[in-house]
Amino acid sequence: MTHADVVVVGAGTAGAAVARACARAGLTVVCLDRGRLDQAGAQWVNGVPAWCFEQGELDLPVWPERRGGGGVFHMVAGWGPERLSFPTEGHLEVDMRLLVARLQREAVAAGATLRGEVAVTGWDLTGGREGGALVHTADGTIETRWVVDAAGLKGASRFAGAPRPVPASELCVAAQEVRDVVDVAGAHAFLAHAGAGEGEAFVYTGVAGGYSIVNVQVHLHGEDGPTVSILTGSIPGLGHASGVSLLQDFVASQPWIGPRRFGGSRAIPLVPPLASLADGPLIRVGDAGRQVFAAHGSGIGAQLVLAAQLAEVLAAGGTGWDWNVQWQRRWGGLMCASVIFARFSRTLDPTTLADLFNTGMLSPGLAEAGLSQRPMVPTLGDVLTIARGAPRAPEIVLKMAPIVVRMWRVERHHRWYPHEPDGLARWVAHRDELTGDPVEDQHG
Numbered sequence: 001m002t003h004a005d006v007v008v009v010g011a012g013t014a015g016a017a018v019a020r021a022c023a024r025a026g027l028t029v030v031c032l033d034r035g036r037l038d039q040a041g042a043q044w045v046n047g048v049p050a051w052c053f054e055q056g057e058l059d060l061p062v063w064p065e066r067r068g069g070g071g072v073f074h075m076v077a078g079w080g081p082e083r084l085s086f087p088t089e090g091h092l093e094v095d096m097r098l099l100v101a102r103l104q105r106e107a108v109a110a111g112a113t114l115r116g117e118v119a120v121t122g123w124d125l126t127g128g129r130e131g132g133a134l135v136h137t138a139d140g141t142i143e144t145r146w147v148v149d150a151a152g153l154k155g156a157s158r159f160a161g162a163p164r165p166v167p168a169s170e171l172c173v174a175a176q177e178v179r180d181v182v183d184v185a186g187a188h189a190f191l192a193h194a195g196a197g198e199g200e201a202f203v204y205t206g207v208a209g210g211y212s213i214v215n216v217q218v219h220l221h222g223e224d225g226p227t228v229s230i231l232t233g234s235i236p237g238l239g240h241a242s243g244v245s246l247l248q249d250f251v252a253s254q255p256w257i258g259p260r261r262f263g264g265s266r267a268i269p270l271v272p273p274l275a276s277l278a279d280g281p282l283i284r285v286g287d288a289g290r291q292v293f294a295a296h297g298s299g300i301g302a303q304l305v306l307a308a309q310l311a312e313v314l315a316a317g318g319t320g321w322d323w324n325v326q327w328q329r330r331w332g333g334l335m336c337a338s339v340i341f342a343r344f345s346r347t348l349d350p351t352t353l354a355d356l357f358n359t360g361m362l363s364p365g366l367a368e369a370g371l372s373q374r375p376m377v378p379t380l381g382d383v384l385t386i387a388r389g390a391p392r393a394p395e396i397v398l399k400m401a402p403i404v405v406r407m408w409r410v411e412r413h414h415r416w417y418p419h420e421p422d423g424l425a426r427w428v429a430h431r432d433e434l435t436g437d438p439v440e441d442q443h444g
Contacts, residue, residue, distance in 0.1 A: 012041025014286030015150030016103035021311035023110035037116035042096035044176035056304030078350025086364035168237030177263030181226035186256025278320030333414030355393035360385030
């Protein structure tokens with residue numbers, strides 16, 4: 001039997017980030033993935049705020065890992081023409097294949113053992129010494145102090161005690177591809193018609209239900225030649241076309257877009273984080289812990305941040321529960337507030353989105369804060385703009401004002417996350433009242 005301080009199940013972004021951070025903190029780490037290591041995690045381009053790299057103690061990406069970002073973001077109501085445009089200096093477009101490879105490399109360099117094509121068949125949370133666990137694999141058993149489940153929505157769901165599945169109505173199906181541009185003149189014509197510049201994000205919103213996008217970024221002078229990056233997403237469980245269909249339809253409508261270079265798709269949970277991310281020696285992170293910024297379905301930045309925090313707590317002699325309390329108090333409120341906003345956005349059609357833009361209820365500053373995964377707190381200037389714009393569309397002001405209040409209340413509620421598990425049930429009941437009908441809990 002082998003031994004390790006930490007066994008990480010899953011070598012994608014969350015797992016590799018945790019393995020790297022824990023190894024750098026001096027813990028012995030074994031990280032396992034049921035697939036090949038070079039195929040672990042997302043295989044496409046994702047937007048990640050720069051501050052998440054800094055908070056996660058990770059160098060900022062450079063080309064070719066960084067493929068863009070930092071330009072103007074055009075949020076378009078439906079297929080237009082109304083839009084909201086704002087700068088995104090701290091928003092990076094990152095090739096996840098290369099980010100995961102870097103995390104894995106740095107984990108190994110720090111002393112972690114990473115193994116692909118190893119199936120984890122289960123774990124015994126009471127079988128280890130000193131409150132640890134036994135992780136059973138096809139190649140043998142590992143005794144460990146902590147098991148970190150970073151295997152995503154389905155990876156470890158078959159094991160006893162797993163959270164209940166996320167309902168289809170709470171799953172965003174997103175797709176992203178990088179494709180060749182085969183007609184540069186046609187690409188220029190698209191940009192001219194859209195009123196967007198090269199490298200800028202032109203994002204059609206609400207085109208297949210309120211929570212849906214077609215995000216197009218054209219790069220005609222990139223180091224790898226002319227390309228276009230297309231990101232789509234929607235909630236097919238609510239009866240809408242999936243992100244995959246949206247992407248295929250957009251490509252078919254634009255003859256200047258050529259063959260795919262790389263990309264993929266995935267279902268993303270849009271629910272509150274698990275009420276507790278720790279169960280004895282078991283710790284759930286990333287999609288397995290429902291740690292997603294639901295306002296636009298992004299979990300990569302959160303995974304980089306949580307990895308550094310988790311490693312610090314465990315290396316200092318803390319427990320999984322200690323980290324859970326710290327994470328919930330520091331980041332849980334932001335995640336739950338984003339769930340409230342995401343559920344509100346599902347009710348928005350293109351006309352209502354245009355009203356949001358025109359009244360100032362969604363200002364450039366608030367939109368940029370949401371994109372950067374920061375609290376959406378109105379400034380005095382935002383309040384004055386809303387007051388001036390409210391008479392043009394009072395219905396949307398009356399509809400969104402309570403949403404903003406609930407977001408503020410749930411963020412404050414997380415500051416009082418209970419220090420001991422005994423107070424959890426009461427705390428969760430109030431959280432679920434703020435976020436809406438409970439759709440997820442720790443034990444299902």
